[in-house]
Amino acid sequence: MGNQLAGIAPSQILSVDSYFSDIHDFEYDKSLGSTRFFKVARAKHREGLVVVKVFAIQDPTLPLTSYKQELEELKIRLHSAQNCLPFQKATLSEKAAMLFRQYVRDNLYDRISTRPFLNNIEKRWIAFQILTAVDQAHKSGVRHGDIKTENIMVTSWNWVLLTDFASFKPTYLPEDNPADFNYFFDTSRRRTCYIAPERFVDGSMFATELENARDPSTPLVDLASSNQRTRGELKRAMDIFSAGCVIAELFTEGVPLFDLSQLLAYRNGLFSPDQVLNKIEDRSIRELVTQMVHREPDKRLAAEDYLKQQRNNAFPEIFYTFLQPYMAQFAKETFVSADERILVIRKDLDNILHNLCGHDRTEKAEGETKENGLVILVSVITSCLQTLKYCDSKLAALELILHLAPRLSVEILLDRITPYLLHFSNDSVPRVRAESVRTLTKVLALVKEVPRNDINIYPEYILPGIAHLAQDEATIVRLAYAENIALLAETALRFLELVQLKNLNMESEPNGEEMDEASHPSDNYDTELQALHEMVQQKVVTLLSDPENIVKQTLMENGITRLCVFFGRQKANDVLLSHMITFLNDKNDWHLRGAFFDSIVGVAAYVGWQSSSILKPLLQQGLSDAEEFVIYKALNALTCMCQLGLLQKPHIYEFACDIAPFLCHPNLWIRYGAVGFITVVAQYLNIADVYCKLMPYLHPFITQPIIQIDKEMVLLSVLREPVSRSIFDYVLRSKDITSLFRHLQMRQRKRSGALPDCPPPEDPAIAQLLKKLLSQGMTEEEEDKLLALKDFMLKSNKAKANIVDQSHLHDSSQKGVIDLSALGIMGRQVDLVKTKQEPDDKRARKHIKQDSNVNEEWKSMFGSLEPPNISQPIPKGHGQAADPEAIQAGKPLRSESSAGICTTLSSSPQ
Incomplete structure (x- = not known):
């Protein structure tokens, strides 16, 4: 036969990229392999990657035009076939025939x-x-x-x-x-x-023309003749x-x-x-x-x-009725974008679950094979995850994973889902990184058995993969990590124990080979547990030392007790408790201090009653905190610790003595907290101790003796009226609170007959303070209640003073606060008050003389509260225009048209 395809040796052998010189829309990328029939390459096009198959023309008489027409007709016929990918283009030149189609990686x-x-x-x-x-x-x-x-x-x-x-x-x-x-x-x-x-x-x-040919590899098919094809x-x-x-x-x-x-x-x-x-x-x-x-x-x-x-x-039937038509839509060019696919699936999620899971929308029964069409849907979701562009789409994808995870098998969760969640933990958007940690934690918590090839997935893959999040620059990410690290540690420990159990079961089997293979991990259980402890401890310490208090607070509020169980008693005391104690040093963040008392019960319960001596001064500090909400939290913590038997009897008596005066505290929550502690103590002690030790603390605060001290409603019904809130706050804010209590004690001793007479206070400030209290309705009974709260009020007053001092020291470093004086910016004074006529000025001066005594009282009571060195001298010509009452009272002047502008003037008129 004259036109054998391989019968003519090529005059020269060219590389596949040399054929791209004749085509301008395609750029050669790399070779995909070559055979004697075709040279195959990958090329770049403006719409994506394409596969180019090059047939080098050695015989120009070959009827390639007819083949090209057939391929074009085939393309038209298969236009609506969604599972077929014909050649999209065919070109002919003197050197080669080239076929083009879309590139698919696998x-x-x-x-x-x-x-x-x-x-x-x-x-x-x-x-x-x-x-x-x-x-x-x-x-x-x-x-x-x-x-x-x-x-x-x-x-x-x-x-x-x-x-x-x-x-x-x-x-x-x-x-x-x-x-x-x-x-x-x-x-x-x-x-x-x-x-x-x-x-x-x-x-x-x-044909038999080549039967005697020297080259036995030469094919017998003649493409130039159609007789072979017509057979x-x-x-x-x-x-x-x-x-x-x-x-x-x-x-x-x-x-x-x-x-x-x-x-x-x-x-x-x-x-x-x-x-x-x-x-x-x-x-x-x-x-x-x-x-x-x-x-x-x-x-x-x-x-x-x-x-x-x-x-x-x-x-399955679902292939015909739902999956094939639903998945075919993603093969169209309409849904080329990964973001569009994710949003479409989220929109159709209810319909998808209805079709794939039927009426059972919840997790499948344990042991039942979770093999359904959801796996096919998961492949669509995971194929989009690495190419998502927008934050909303990424969050929607994580939401989809979380919805589908309970219905998927362990292998799918570990092999298909987990790698993409770790990929999201390195995303550029903080919200996505934070949500990926939450999703990863919830997904791994669903794993109830560990495949043999995934036994080291936690120490070798998961924990190192998210370790960087503990030092993430975004607070929201560190917050999410702190929120979930306890559950992650708990799950990691469960994984290790499941592997150990599986190894022990394999050791008990008669198969000696498997027993030898399993014995090595069994011996190393303690080593692996110690390594796991060290990995988690490093991140927990980092979070407990975080510069943002909200991260520390979140860690305490989300599973600090789980971390105690994970670390064991010794490390719970050495690592967790030692760091938590330092949180009470932060006097500006009462939320953190309150979270400490919420969490300390679980830690103390795990460490044991030995910790009571360490916790005693901390709890006493909480009872005298400047923030009443923290006091309530401390009372709750004491109540729970007493219920759990974590307090020794001498400590209980000390706390009862400190807490009994709270029965007359003006804060309702604190009174209820005190009642809760007293009733629990009454239940814990025997009847002799209740009446000999506890009852004397209660007598000053109840209206009549009671028998059932352990009943909250009974105790509440006989409590005396609490101290007036206005009197309590006024005394607590007073600068001379120590001298005031000294005088009140003398008045009390006079009433009891211990002193023959109580002279009036020599200090005019105390006299003025006492006069103000009496004018507010302070009775002798109120004085006794204040004296009962004396120790608490002195400590609280000191704590508030420390907070004020700290806040002044740290004002310049507070975020969001701009110190204009530090920047050298001088303030402007603007006259916000219209000038008045002279008769009005005279009337005003007369009014000042009439009310001079009242103003002196006002100054003596509130003058010390004015911030020093902030008054500005009144510009000449403006002093007569201001309202003398406002000036003398130290009130800021405001303009009706400029409500946000405030100018503070001198507290004494010139």
């Missing part, structure tokens, strides 16, 4: 051996799509001719695309010469052969056989059903593929493949018939 051969490995439901889904693609092609009047795992592309979300339609390849091949098969079909050099046996015919049917057209049964071989390889983890010699033997009845077919565990799939690879083409059904036959057998 073919089925690669996907079978790539992690995460396909599970059973995914394999069924791919097999279903292979048959669907063949059915779509056949209904369009197209036969493929070369179906193999290399020509079935699988996207990152497991959508199957049947590509590289081989209408230009020969239909029939000689059985006694492998050169044609090697040249056209064995492009991967795997020697697998999925061509239908009826396509191999006796070599005598072909037979591709039939549906041929594609069905090839598709059956592909499905068999899919379900046998990559074991090919035939190579060339085995297929030729199978054609002659000398070989049976049963040995490979028996490796397919699924009986319905095995039966399907057996029918599809039947030696007789008449016994093979059409793809449509197999889809109908295997409905609810090999392929």
Whole structure:
């Protein structure tokens, strides 16, 4: 034959990139391999990556134009076939013929051996799509001719695309010469052969011109002549056989059903593929493949018939009714963006769960196989995660994962979900990093068993993957980490214990080999636990030392007791308690101090009663805190510790003595907290101690003796009226509170007869203060209640003074506060009051003389509260314009039209 395809040696061999000089829309990227038939490259286009197959023209008489027309017609026919990917473009030049199609990274051969490995439901889904693609092609009047795992592309979300339609390849091949098969079909050099046996015919049917050729690898097929092609057209049964071989390889983890010699033997009845077919565990799939690879083409059904036959057998009903039409929408160009896909899935989530999970919207029963179509949906979500651009889309994806996680298997959670959550922990948006930690923690908490290949996932993968978040620059991220580190540590410990239990069970089995393999992790349990403790301890200490108090507070409020259990008693005392104690030194953040007393009960309960001596001064400090809410928290902590038996009896008596005066405190919550502690103590002590030790503390604050001190309602019903809030606050704010209490004690001693007389106070400030208190309604009974609260009020007054001093020292460093004087910016004075006539001024001066005594009282009572050195001298001409009453009272003047502007004037008139 004169026009043999390989009969003419090429005059020169060119690299594949040299052929790109004639095309301007495509830029060469890299070579994907070369064979004698095609040179394959990847190229860049403005719409994405493409695959370019180059056929070097050695014989210009080849009828390539007719093949190009066939490929263009094939493209038109397959336009609506969603699982088919024909060549999108074909070009001819003097040097080469070039075919173009979309680039897809993985073919089925690669996907079978790539992690995460396909599970059973995914394999069924791919097999279903292979048959669907063949059915779509056949209904369009197209036969493929070369179906193999290399020509079935699988996207990152497991959508199957049947590509590289081989209408230009020969239909029939000689059985006694492998050169044609090697040249056209064995492009991967795997020697697998999925061509239908009826396509191999006796070599005598072909022309005999090259029978004596010196090169035995020269193919006999003549592409320049059409007689070879007219001897037979591709039939549906041929594609069905090839598709059956592909499905068999899919379900046998990559074991090919035939190579060339085995297929030729199978054609002659000398070989049976049963040995490979028996490796397919699924009986319905095995039966399907057996029918599809039947030696007789008449016994093979059409793809449509197999889809109908295997409905609810090999392929679940949900494939037909929901998944195929729903997933097909993502194969369209409309949803190219990953962000759009995520938002569409979130919008359709209820409908998806209804279709895939039916009426059971909650977690599946324990032990039940969680194998459903959700795995296929998860692959769509995870395929989008690394290419999401917008924060909303990323948060929506994390929300989707959280909704689907309870319905997924352990393998899916660990192998498919966890890596992407760790990917999000490095996101550029703080909100996404924070939410990824929360989602990761909740997902891992769902894992109740640990696969053997994931036994070290926590110390080697998860904890190092999120370790950087403890020092994250964004407070919201550190907040999320502090919120979840206790649950993460608890889950990590559970993982370790599950692995240890599994190893112990394996040791007890008679299989000696497995026992030896399992004995090593068993011996290292203590070592691994210590390593885990050190990893978590490092991050906990970092969070407990965080510059933001809200991070410390969050850590205490979210599982500090869990961390105690995780670390054990010794480390709970050395690590947690020692750091928590320092939180009471922060006098400006009462929320942090309150959180300390909320959390200390759980820590003390775990450390034991030995900690009571350490905690006693801390609790006493809480009872005299400047913030009444903290006092209430301290009372609650004491009540709970007493209930748990964590307080020794001498300490209980001391606390009872300190807390009893709170029964007349003006704060309702504090009174209720005091009543709660007293009643719990009464329940804890025996009756003798109650009446001999506890009852004397209560007498001054109850109206009548009671028997049932352990009943809260009874004790509340006999309490005396509390101190007036106005009197209490006034005394507490007083600068001379110590001298005031000294005089009140003298008055009390006079009333009791211990002193014959009580002279009036020598200090005029105390006299004025006492006069003010009496004017506010202070009675002798109120004086006794104030004296009962004396120790508390003195400590509280001192604490408030310390807070004021600290706040002055740290004002300049507070965030959001700008010190104008430090910046050298001088304030401007503006006259905000209209000038008045002289008669008004005289009237005003007369009014001052009339009220001079009242003003002196006012100054003596509140003058000390005025901040020093802030009064500005009144500009000349403005002093007469201001209201003297406002000036003398030290009130700021405001303009009605400028309510936000305030000018403070001197407290004494000139």
